[in-house]
Amino acid sequence: MTVLAPASAEPHRYLQAQIRWHGLEIAFWIAALLPFLLFKTYLVLASQIAITALFALSLDLILGYAGIVSLGHAAFFGLGSYTAGLLAKLGWGEPLTGLVIAAAVAGLVGYAASLVIARFRHLALIMITLGMGLLLHEAANSASWLTGGADGLQGVRMWPLLGYFRFDLYGVTAYTYSLIVLFLVFLASRRLIHSPFGLSLRGIRENPVRMPAIGAPSSAHIRKIYTISAAVAGTAGALLAQTTQTVSLEVLSFQRSADVLVMLILGGAGRLYGGILGAIIYLVARDQLSGFNPQYWYFWIGIMLIAVVMFLPNGVLGGLAWLRAAWRGKTA
Amino acid sequence: MQKLLIGLGSLAAALLAASPVHAQGAIKIGLIMPYSGQFADTATQMDNAIKLYVSQHGDSVAGRKIEFIRKDTGGIAPDIAKRLAQELVVRDKVDLLAGFVLTPNALAASDVSAEAKKFMVIMNAATAIITTKSPYSARTSLTIPQLNETLGAWAYKSGVRKAYTMVSDFGPGHDGENGFQKGFKDAGGQVVGSVRFPVANPDFSAFVQRAKDLNPEAIYVWVPGGVQPAAIGKTLAERGIDPAKTRIFGQGELTEESALKSMGDAGLGIITVYHYDYNHASAMNAAFVKAYNGAYSRNPDIYSIGGWDGMHLIYEALKKTGGKTDGDSLIAAAKGMKWESPRGPVSIDPETRDIIQTVYIRRVEKVGGQPRNVEFDKVENVKDPFKARMKK
Numbered sequence: 001m002t003v004l005a006p007a008s009a010e011p012h013r014y015l016q017a018q019i020r021w022h023g024l025e026i027a028f029w030i031a032a033l034l035p036f037l038l039f040k041t042y043l044v045l046a047s048q049i050a051i052t053a054l055f056a057l058s059l060d061l062i063l064g065y066a067g068i069v070s071l072g073h074a075a076f077f078g079l080g081s082y083t084a085g086l087l088a089k090l091g092w093g094e095p096l097t098g099l100v101i102a103a104a105v106a107g108l109v110g111y112a113a114s115l116v117i118a119r120f121r122h123l124a125l126i127m128i129t130l131g132m133g134l135l136l137h138e139a140a141n142s143a144s145w146l147t148g149g150a151d152g153l154q155g156v157r158m159w160p161l162l163g164y165f166r167f168d169l170y171g172v173t174a175y176t177y178s179l180i181v182l183f184l185v186f187l188a189s190r191r192l193i194h195s196p197f198g199l200s201l202r203g204i205r206e207n208p209v210r211m212p213a214i215g216a217p218s219s220a221h222i223r224k225i226y227t228i229s230a231a232v233a234g235t236a237g238a239l240l241a242q243t244t245q246t247v248s249l250e251v252l253s254f255q256r257s258a259d260v261l262v263m264l265i266l267g268g269a270g271r272l273y274g275g276i277l278g279a280i281i282y283l284v285a286r287d288q289l290s291g292f293n294p295q296y297w298y299f300w301i302g303i304m305l306i307a308v309v310m311f312l313p314n315g316v317l318g319g320l321a322w323l324r325a326a327w328r329g330k331t332a
Numbered sequence: 333m334q335k336l337l338i339g340l341g342s343l344a345a346a347l348l349a350a351s352p353v354h355a356q357g358a359i360k361i362g363l364i365m366p367y368s369g370q371f372a373d374t375a376t377q378m379d380n381a382i383k384l385y386v387s388q389h390g391d392s393v394a395g396r397k398i399e400f401i402r403k404d405t406g407g408i409a410p411d412i413a414k415r416l417a418q419e420l421v422v423r424d425k426v427d428l429l430a431g432f433v434l435t436p437n438a439l440a441a442s443d444v445s446a447e448a449k450k451f452m453v454i455m456n457a458a459t460a461i462i463t464t465k466s467p468y469s470a471r472t473s474l475t476i477p478q479l480n481e482t483l484g485a486w487a488y489k490s491g492v493r494k495a496y497t498m499v500s501d502f503g504p505g506h507d508g509e510n511g512f513q514k515g516f517k518d519a520g521g522q523v524v525g526s527v528r529f530p531v532a533n534p535d536f537s538a539f540v541q542r543a544k545d546l547n548p549e550a551i552y553v554w555v556p557g558g559v560q561p562a563a564i565g566k567t568l569a570e571r572g573i574d575p576a577k578t579r580i581f582g583q584g585e586l587t588e589e590s591a592l593k594s595m596g597d598a599g600l601g602i603i604t605v606y607h608y609d610y611n612h613a614s615a616m617n618a619a620f621v622k623a624y625n626g627a628y629s630r631n632p633d634i635y636s637i638g639g640w641d642g643m644h645l646i647y648e649a650l651k652k653t654g655g656k657t658d659g660d661s662l663i664a665a666a667k668g669m670k671w672e673s674p675r676g677p678v679s680i681d682p683e684t685r686d687i688i689q690t691v692y693i694r695r696v697e698k699v700g701g702q703p704r705n706v707e708f709d710k711v712e713n714v715k716d717p718f719k720a721r722m723k724k
Contacts (some may be wrong), residue, residue, distance in 0.1 A: 041423035150503030
């Protein structure tokens, strides 16, 4: 017993140390409330950033932690969007239940897809996810009786949130709603990642063949996390549909899948805050640059991406962590 | 942590300081267009005309200066278009919204116009229902049924009894198909067959052959602008469809300036319907095309004319209200407004707030060695037929 005790206490202590809240994290979430006070006319942008951050977080769960590459994650985002939008169109405009149903639909489809996904890795995955995304986009285009086709879904009318808060022009309700959902999903993801399940996901990322050898079933774990990730992406899509009361084919587009991947890599994949930070940087830069120069702002985005990939290969967060380690090393 | 807070605080202060302070009394117009991406050239043509209008008519109306705030949607993105409209209203405090090249974006921004009671001028987006979404919106471009139903009815009148339609399988293509078939059938014609091919279609020969086998008197074609008009024009010629025997109909994009250039002689004889062409013969249009060429070294197109007339509507409505910019005054001033445009006489329908205009039937002919769209018939005072039916 005395020999075993430290060995079994060690991983527990490691996980517990991971799960403890860092001061910077608390500061980050408090800072997320700042727009209410300081940037009252930027709340609509803030809500779309929160929604995109949630979407990036969903991709981080599979790409950053389990090493599943995806170029078609917008498929689940779009599924959530259309589910929430169609519910509202058919007369059920209650946001919260709509959100849950949308997440469930995206999760179900995600589970079905995971049966295929779990069998492949790397390049094959890129092709498969890309193909699934394009298929769904084309299906939504041809089913224009259901989706409204290229004109987008018409007649999406949301009821007030909790029967009281209207989705207003300033975006106060939209941002509050998006931020709360983002925070709750973030909490759940944080718990998930710092659990033994989360650890085994990282094991799969590093070596998928070895994990079953030490008793962790890779495929089952991949199916689980993929389903969860799809449900989270669906939640993000539903939030966008509900807060903007518009749904168009663009929610399923390849561009959206690619953008979220770029944001995640920009912020730092495999770190919980990577996607969130990436979404903030990308969308704020986009908003400022395109306001400043509506025609050629993509040039500056391109320069920024090249700079990040060249100088911060692990994303902005990876770079910050490296700086911190270097600073500690110097002072020690 | 303290450093972080200080950092955030100073960032906030910097952002606040950077937010622009506008001159008191200026009338602010928020332009929402796809300035970047796939539709950037369309936005450029429209914006050119807006700038030209302002440079010719002065940058102040009714004693107030006109200021523009330009916002980029980057393409089809109703969520972004709606956010930009919201931000223009709540942050930039614009007095009216304008631009709108793409239908989904115009539909999304209409919600904001309706809620904030802001006058909104749609300068291109052409799906019929857009103006029904906000009681403060007016359109200065066209509607797809307005052109295509007119063409369908005209086709019957010109002697065609059996027609075949072939369109791209997406929203605008469907609208074109519906419009032409509706106009043609209502007049008494028979649609002997129809096909929808994928939007990104590399090869039209199989589809054209199928149409040819049915031996219709006319074929209606709708493909998006870009490389496809030339491709289908050449295929039609290669498959031996002679426009003198089997007439080929389409909406004006099929034979626009750049398409005609790459089609060459294959385009001769194609009949299209449009509301504007830079070759339109009038003194006003000649002056417009000359000034446009002088400023931008290219010919104006339908997007330019939409932007030009949109600015005219804004200027005239502002003159009528004496500079008052609330949605109710401006839309009241815009309703029933009539003017002479480079495209011919136009007016704003007081009931639907949509444009009423002359629709031209043109044939591709050689003029001075160059293929041109030559207007040979026209239908005057065409209202949007779709909304006329909605009322009933």
